[in-house]
Amino acid sequence: MTQFTPGPLDLRRRRRPGALLSVALLAALLAAALLAAAPLAAQETYPPVTVDIAFIAHARAPAPPYVLDAAPPGEGADGAKLALQDDSTTGAFLNQTFSLLDVELGKDDKPTDAAKPLLAQGIRLFVSALPADETLALADALKSSGAILFNAGATDDSLRGVDCRSNLFHTAPSRAMLTDALAQVLAVRRWSKVLLVPGPGDGDKAYAQAFRASAKKFGLKIAAEKPWTFGPLARARSDSITEAAALIFARGVEVDMIVVADENADFGDYILYRTAEPRLVAGTQGLAPTSWSPTHTAYGAEQLQNRFIRMAKRRMRPIDYQAWMAVRAIGEAVTELRASDPAKISADMKKPTFNLAIFKGLAASFRPWNQQLRQGILLAQPMSLVALAPLPEFLHQYNTLDTLGADREESACPLKATP
Amino acid sequence: MTARFALALLALACAAAPARAYTIYVTDEKGNTITLIDSDTLAVKQTVSSGRRPRGVMTSPDGKLLYVCASDDDGIQVFETATMKLLRTLESGPDPEQFTMNKAGNLLYIANEDNAEVTILDVVKNQVLANVSVGVEPEGMALSPDGAMLVATSETTNMAHFIDANTFRRIDNVLVDKRPRYALFTPDGAGVWVSSEVGGTVAVIDAATRKILKKLRFDVPGLTPEEVQPVGMRITRDGNTVFVALGPANRVAVVDAHTFEIRKYLLVGQRVWHLALTPDEKHLFTANGNSNDVSVIDVANLKVIKSIPAGAAPLGVASSPD
Numbered sequence: 001m002t003q004f005t006p007g008p009l010d011l012r013r014r015r016r017p018g019a020l021l022s023v024a025l026l027a028a029l030l031a032a033a034l035l036a037a038a039p040l041a042a043q044e045t046y047p048p049v050t051v052d053i054a055f056i057a058h059a060r061a062p063a064p065p066y067v068l069d070a071a072p073p074g075e076g077a078d079g080a081k082l083a084l085q086d087d088s089t090t091g092a093f094l095n096q097t098f099s100l101l102d103v104e105l106g107k108d109d110k111p112t113d114a115a116k117p118l119l120a121q122g123i124r125l126f127v128s129a130l131p132a133d134e135t136l137a138l139a140d141a142l143k144s145s146g147a148i149l150f151n152a153g154a155t156d157d158s159l160r161g162v163d164c165r166s167n168l169f170h171t172a173p174s175r176a177m178l179t180d181a182l183a184q185v186l187a188v189r190r191w192s193k194v195l196l197v198p199g200p201g202d203g204d205k206a207y208a209q210a211f212r213a214s215a216k217k218f219g220l221k222i223a224a225e226k227p228w229t230f231g232p233l234a235r236a237r238s239d240s241i242t243e244a245a246a247l248i249f250a251r252g253v254e255v256d257m258i259v260v261a262d263e264n265a266d267f268g269d270y271i272l273y274r275t276a277e278p279r280l281v282a283g284t285q286g287l288a289p290t291s292w293s294p295t296h297t298a299y300g301a302e303q304l305q306n307r308f309i310r311m312a313k314r315r316m317r318p319i320d321y322q323a324w325m326a327v328r329a330i331g332e333a334v335t336e337l338r339a340s341d342p343a344k345i346s347a348d349m350k351k352p353t354f355n356l357a358i359f360k361g362l363a364a365s366f367r368p369w370n371q372q373l374r375q376g377i378l379l380a381q382p383m384s385l386v387a388l389a390p391l392p393e394f395l396h397q398y399n400t401l402d403t404l405g406a407d408r409e410e411s412a413c414p415l416k417a418t419p
Numbered sequence: 420m421t422a423r424f425a426l427a428l429l430a431l432a433c434a435a436a437p438a439r440a441y442t443i444y445v446t447d448e449k450g451n452t453i454t455l456i457d458s459d460t461l462a463v464k465q466t467v468s469s470g471r472r473p474r475g476v477m478t479s480p481d482g483k484l485l486y487v488c489a490s491d492d493d494g495i496q497v498f499e500t501a502t503m504k505l506l507r508t509l510e511s512g513p514d515p516e517q518f519t520m521n522k523a524g525n526l527l528y529i530a531n532e533d534n535a536e537v538t539i540l541d542v543v544k545n546q547v548l549a550n551v552s553v554g555v556e557p558e559g560m561a562l563s564p565d566g567a568m569l570v571a572t573s574e575t576t577n578m579a580h581f582i583d584a585n586t587f588r589r590i591d592n593v594l595v596d597k598r599p600r601y602a603l604f605t606p607d608g609a610g611v612w613v614s615s616e617v618g619g620t621v622a623v624i625d626a627a628t629r630k631i632l633k634k635l636r637f638d639v640p641g642l643t644p645e646e647v648q649p650v651g652m653r654i655t656r657d658g659n660t661v662f663v664a665l666g667p668a669n670r671v672a673v674v675d676a677h678t679f680e681i682r683k684y685l686l687v688g689q690r691v692w693h694l695a696l697t698p699d700e701k702h703l704f705t706a707n708g709n710s711n712d713v714s715v716i717d718v719a720n721l722k723v724i725k726s727i728p729a730g731a732a733p734l735g736v737a738s739s740p741d
Contacts, residue, residue, distance in 0.1 A: 089535065089555050090576040093592040300574065300598075303556055306533060335577070335594065357575070357598040357617035361667065362645040399643060 046095040051087070051340040053327060054101040054118050055080040056111050056138070057129040057153065067265075071317070076129035076152060077102045078312040079320030080327045085311070087331030096334060100327070110134070112141040119145050124342040127326040129153030129172075129319050132163075139168040148342045150326035153319055157210060160370040160406060164413035167342075169349065170372045171325040172318075175210035177405035178289040181377035181389035182259070182282055183214035184403070188393050191256035191280075196225045197271070198261040204228075207261035207284060224253045228260075233267045251276040259283040286381065289389070292321035293380035298388075301359040325364065325373060329356055360388060362401055369408045369416035374401040441697045442500070442739040443704050444485055445713055446473035447730030453487060454713075454729040455503070456704070458697050458738065461715055461725050467503045470496050475517040476735040480524040486542075488515040488529070488735075495527065497542070500739065509545055512538040517601075517735075519560040519569075521584075528569055528584075530557040537571045537580075539587060549587040553580045561602035561611065568626065570611050572599035579613045579622075581629060591629040595622045600650045601693075605676065606658045614649035614663060621649050621663055623679070633679050639668050651693035655700055655718075662703055662716075664691040671705055671714075673721055683721050687714035695736040706733040 055077050063070030084100045091098050101123065103114050111134050115126070124147040128135055132154040139149045143165070151159060151170045160174050186192065194215065198208035208225075215222050226249050250258060250271075258275070260283040262268035268285030280286065294315045297305065304324075308316040316324075333345040333354070348354055350371070355363035360376035367374055379387040390396075394403045402408075408416060440459035447454070451473060455465040470489025478485050478500065485498040486509075494508040495515055511518075514533035520526065526548070529538040537551040537560070554576020561570045562584060569582040572595070579602060581591040596618020603612040604626070611624040621635040637647045648666030654676060655661075663672040667690050673683040688707025695704045696718070703716040706729070713733060715725040 086555050086575050090578070093554065093576070093578060094594075300556070303532060332577075332597075355597055355617065361648075363597060363617040363619070396643070399645060401645070 046338065049091075049094075049096040049334060049338060049340050051091070051096060051098045051125065051330065051334050052101070052121075052123045053080070053084070053099070053125045053127060053330060054103055054115075054123050055127045055129075055323060055327075056103045056105065056114060058107060058109070059104045061107065071319075072314055074312065075317055076319040076323040077104070078308070078314075079152075079316065079322070079324035080127055082308055082311055082320075083324040083327030083331065086328060087334070090331060090335055094335065094338070096338075098331065098334075111138045115141055119147065124148070125330055125340070125345070126150065127152055127323055129323060132156035132159055135159060135168070136163055136165070139165045143167050146342055148346050150329070152322035152326045156206060157406070160372050161412035162414075164370050164415050166371075166415055167346070168371060169326070169329070169346075169366060170370075171329065172322045173291050173375060173377060174372060174405050175207050176213060177372075177375075177377055179207065179211040179214040179283075180217065180404045181289040181379060182211070182287070183218040183220055184389045184391045184394055185287070185379050185387050186220055186257060186282070187218040188391050192220045193223045193255045193257070194220055195250055195253050195255040195258045195279075196222050196261070197228055197250075197258060197283075198225070199228045199264070199266065199268075201264055203263035204261040204284075207263060211259055211261065211283065223255050226250065226253075228262070228267050230267070233270050248276055250279060255279065257282055258286075260285055287379055287386055288381070289377050289379050290318050291375065291377065292316060292318045293378050293385060295380045295383065295385040296360075296378050296388075298385075299359050299361045304359050325356065325358055325375075328358075329366075329373070332356055364401075365399075367402070367408070367411075369411045370406065370413040371415070372405060374399065374404070376401065377404055439699060439741075441699075443695060443697075443713070444476050444478070444487075444735075444737045444739075445704075445706055445729040445733050446476045446487060446735040447711075448472050448474060448708070448732040448734045450731030452730045453485070453498075453503075454733070456713065456727055456729070458702055458704075461727060463727060463729070465503060466730070467498070470494060470508070474734050475515065475530075476737045477518070477520060478737060478739055479520070480522055480740060482740045484524075485737075486518070486520070486527065488518060490514050490516055490532070495529065495540075507545070509540060509542060510547060511540060512536060512547070512550065516558050517560050519562045521562060521566050528560050528562060528571075530560050530571055532556050532558060532574075535573070537569070537582065551580075551582055551587050551589060553582075553589070554578050554592075558600050559602040559613065561604050563604050563626065564606060564608045568608075570602040570604070570613075572602050572613055574598045574600060574616075577615075577618075579611065579624060581626075593622075593624055593629050593631065595624075595631070596620045596634070601652050603652045603654055603661070605654060606656060610676075612652055612654075612661060614652055616648045616650055616666060619644050619647045619649065621652070621674075635663075635674065635679055635681070637663070637665060637668070637672050637681065637684075639665065639670060639684055642668055650691070651706075653694045653696045653703065655696070662694055662696075664694050664705060666690055666692070667709075669707075671703070671716065685716055685721060685723055687716070687723055688712045688726055692734045693736050695738045697738050698741040704736050704738070706736040708732045708734055 060071040087098045127150040260268035272281040333348045358364045364375045377389045443456040445454040471491035475488035495511040512531040516532040518529040527540045539549045554573025556574035559572035569584045579593045596615035598617035623633040647668045651664040661674045670684040689709035705714045712726045713729045
């Protein structure tokens with residue numbers, strides 16, 4: 001991708017017209033086919049509603065060859081497209097037309113700049129897969145126009161806490177939800193002594209912090225903490241088979257489990273099988289809590305996996321799934337409301353009656369106190385699903401999904417005060 | 420007069436006779452088998468290999484044939500019930516999940532889950548008569564007792580689609596709660612019950628006006644609303660009682676079909692999917708996906724009397740006819 005200064009023309013060029021056209025065309029064809037088969041009564045009963053959604057993310061940078069499972073082009077956007085097909089099918093029966101604008105930003109492009117022409121076009125529904133700071137800036141830039149933003153990318157707890165926003169919804173799970181899910185499994189297995197290994201990145205530190213809180217919540221003991229200070233490994237690993245002596249930094253630490261906080265996938269995979277004593281690894285690698293995994297096929301998930309593979313010619317990744325949930329949430333609200341007004345959608349989604357079928361058993365819904373989508377969390381290793389949290393051993397007075405992440409009482413989000 | 424008298428006598432004789440032994444057929448999604456259970460002895464008679472991921476199951480009206488959706492093989496297998504030999508595989512369209520059949524036994528109405536379509540298949544000619552576009556992930560299929568109206572539920576579109584069974588045109592689409600999985604006509608054809616797995620409700624729809632008359636919720640003591648996920652249903656021939664399988668709530672609700680009062684929750688195996696009533700309505704069998712068994716309910720006393728192991732992840736269950 002070349003550098004560019006975002007402006008209306010440039011943006012239009014960057015919208016991957018081929019891909020967009022195909023989605024728009026598909027939706028239109030689908031609608032035409034369905035309406036042709038349906039009698040006119042359906043059209044007469046329902047007033048026409050148009051729903052325009054924009055998906056914003058940075059283009060995925062080409063990865064070096066030693067990254068075996070690099071983020072593919074279209075990550076996130078493909079999930080949004082699949083959800084748009086689902087929404088459009090329902091919409092065809094109800095005289096509702098959905099469209100999706102896929103905005104791919106260059107490395108240095110600001111989402112807030114990209115949003116301006118979209119707002120000018122009248123778009124008020126946004127889905128993003130962006131880092132926390134850009135997500136927050138975008139939500140604030142959208143606020144005055146009444147637009148709402150679905151965060152399908154950033155897991156930062158701050159966005160659900162002190163930095164929460166009334167026009168910002170989260171379909172990405174928070175780090176606290178992920179580490180709570182992991183802690184539930186360790187607690188049930190009685191693997192309660194943990195060595196925590198945080199990486200050097202800010203995300204790693206935040207993940208480690210979330211795990212510390214989860215350990216406390218579920219009665220695990222962090223027997224030791226050893227930050228990863230041995231420099232980047234992934235590249236080194238690619239140059240030769242690194243067969244150094246067993247990692248001695250974990251030697252003599254009596255634990256059941258090593259929990260790694262390595263969001264950039266640099267060293268976490270390296271630790272397993274290379275420690276002095278035999279130790280299991282979990283966290284960002286090893287047994288990993290995640291919103292979605294190819295290993296998950298129960299609760300009808302196989303259908304979603306198959307539909308995604310057919311459409312995108314690759315497997316669905318967590319960011320795809322999180323974008324899919326966001327566009328589906330919009331679709332469900334529009335179906336219920338017969339309207340696409342963002343204020344109405346926002347209010348509808350916060351009602352206790354709103355829920356979403358997300359192929360993980362329990363219905364998902366938004367927590368009114370921080371607008372986080374409560375959802376089950378998978379615990380997966382690369383080729384096998386180990387558990388689905390919340391585990392049945394954990395109960396809750398209102399909704400067992402609220403055993404994952406910040407509950408109402410714990411939430412630092414000022415929104416929780418508003419009725 | 421004499422003929423009628425004879426019929427009445429025959430009916431009496433049937434009623435008074437000891438329980439007839441029916442065969443209960445259970446499909447298991449992960450074991451790729453059909454388990455045959457004797458409804459009198461409540462013992463497994465036979466286990467037969469099926470196609471991959473067997474789900475929907477039913478017998479022909481005369482009981483001579485057994486139809487099984489082999490979802491991952493994209494076909495419907497036809498077994499001869501007398502020998503349990505596979506006779507042929509029908510062109511069902513991709514990923515058939517559930518189906519229903521007309522009384523004449525020549526037409527199957529199939530939900531193609533992966534394809535957003537309903538396929539109407541002539542089983543005698545093995546020929547597709549029509550494909551009807553419906554919402555995403557169609558599943559539940561029901562035919563009105565007079566054979567004129569077909570209902571298909573679509574799980575992701577959250578609708579019950581009403582289809583004219585003669586012209587194969589969609590007449591109406593009724594929005595219900597999330598993930599509708601099963602549709603059931605009342606014996607008089609006036610009502611359609613639709614279970615919504617994720618919504619946790621059952622909608623009772625007036626078949627003539629397509630208005631929702633009632634939405635049933637199931638307040639199971641000790642469980643959160645999210646854990647109650649209605650799926651399979653059966654109704655007694657007198658139209659008075661509906662049984663609703665509640666999925667991971669591990670219970671079957673017994674509902675008064677007129678007052679909508681929930682009379683009882685029966686504790687069965689884990690993740691109860693589909694149900695089958697024997698034609699004499701003595702027993703109700705439930706396929707329990709997570710405990711890999713079938714629970715047997717004594718219908719007269721509303722008591723669970725036995726569990727019978729039935730393959731790996733049992734899902735569908737059907738009884739032989741009278």
